[in-house]
Amino acid sequence: MTNCDDPFSVLGVHREASPEEVRRAYRRLAMQWHPDRNPSDRAEAEFKRVHAAYQLFLDPQRLAEWLQSQPNETNDASPPEDLLQPLTLTLEEAAQGCRKTVDLVHSVLCASCVGGGKRRHDHLVPCPRCSGCGRVVHERGRTSRCDVCAGRGYLRETACGDCAGSGWHQEMRTLSVTVPPGLVEGERLRLAGQAPRPPGHQGAKAGDLFLEIRLERHPLFVLRERDVHCEVPVSVFRLLCGGRVEVPTLSGSAVLDLDPCPRPPLEYRLPGQGFPDQRGRAAGDLVVHLQGIFPLGVETEETALLEWLDQRLAGDLDRRAPSLAAWKEKMRQRRASS
Ligand SMILES: [Zn+2]
Numbered sequence: 001m002t003n004c005d006d007p008f009s010v011l012g013v014h015r016e017a018s019p020e021e022v023r024r025a026y027r028r029l030a031m032q033w034h035p036d037r038n039p040s041d042r043a044e045a046e047f048k049r050v051h052a053a054y055q056l057f058l059d060p061q062r063l064a065e066w067l068q069s070q071p072n073e074t075n076d077a078s079p080p081e082d083l084l085q086p087l088t089l090t091l092e093e094a095a096q097g098c099r100k101t102v103d104l105v106h107s108v109l110c111a112s113c114v115g116g117g118k119r120r121h122d123h124l125v126p127c128p129r130c131s132g133c134g135r136v137v138h139e140r141g142r143t144s145r146c147d148v149c150a151g152r153g154y155l156r157e158t159a160c161g162d163c164a165g166s167g168w169h170q171e172m173r174t175l176s177v178t179v180p181p182g183l184v185e186g187e188r189l190r191l192a193g194q195a196p197r198p199p200g201h202q203g204a205k206a207g208d209l210f211l212e213i214r215l216e217r218h219p220l221f222v223l224r225e226r227d228v229h230c231e232v233p234v235s236v237f238r239l240l241c242g243g244r245v246e247v248p249t250l251s252g253s254a255v256l257d258l259d260p261c262p263r264p265p266l267e268y269r270l271p272g273q274g275f276p277d278q279r280g281r282a283a284g285d286l287v288v289h290l291q292g293i294f295p296l297g298v299e300t301e302e303t304a305l306l307e308w309l310d311q312r313l314a315g316d317l318d319r320r321a322p323s324l325a326a327w328k329e330k331m332r333q334r335r336a337s338s
């Protein structure tokens with residue numbers, strides 16, 4: 001049998017065929033091509049070919065060697081393998097689109113052994129498993145025949161030291177990716193034919209690389225659907241006076257013009273300033289939640305001013321603070337009834 005004869009195709013069995021399937025295929029073909037039964041000129045050559053292929057199946061080590069020597073042909077027919085991997089973006093990157101780099105682990109054929117996983121020596125060398133004695137020691141002093149050298153102790157071939165016998169190296173390669181604007185958590189970006197091929201699949205078609213979007217937690221913004229929510233602290237004095245308040249947006253900042261003394265809930269919408277939509281629909285809103293912040297203390301000269309303000313309010317409670325007026329009335333009635 002020559003090196004290029006594929007024992008699987010000679011016997012007409014698939015790669016994962018069981019020993020029983022291989023045996024049945026062999027018996028059928030051997031019967032078909034036996035020169036005593038088949039008068040064809042090709043019969044003898046075919047019979048030998050079938051027999052040689054079957055001999056390879058009976059010797060697992062030779063079969064493994066044959067498989068290793070044929071990395072391309074072996075796996076050409078296997079379907080491409082897709083790869084799914086997360087891609088983390090900041091909210092700004094996701095909103096505006098960006099370029100990112102992705103590190104992928106590729107398998108490359110070991111140059112030292114050309115993928116065979118073995119190193120051939122000019123002379124016999126001691127077996128690395130049993131150090132040349134042909135037996136290995138187990139617990140409680142039991143020994144058994146070394147299965148690396150089959151008890152012979154010395155080998156002409158050992159595992160390739162550069163790839164630990166696998167025939168492959170792992171190599172990190174960087175891929176540059178353009179991320180379109182508007183992808184949200186869990187959405188996937190498909191890069192056709194960009195998945196690294198697993199070991200032994202170098203000749204095969206590469207699968208697709210899927211990047212699943214993860215959004216980093218943002219220090220200012222929370223995304224709900226396509227609306228971007230933001231809590232903005234403002235001093236209670238500013239809230240009382242009204243005026244301009246700077247608020248952050250995904251692309252920079254904007255200015256809110258507050259009416260004096262706004263009513264709760266202190267929620268402002270900036271239409272279209274939220275997260276963009278990739279399907280051409282309108283972007284979400286930026287929703288600003290203002291939080292009134294009381295100062296931690298009041299200075300002496302401010303106290304007089306605040307006292308004066310409270311006196312003024314007390315003089316016009318029914319109109320300017322009806323709930324406070326109602327409360328004072330309740331307290332008055334309680335005093336009157338006791
Ligand atoms: Zn050994």
Ligand SMILES: [Zn+2]
Nearest residue numbers: 110113160163
């Ligand atoms: Zn190697």
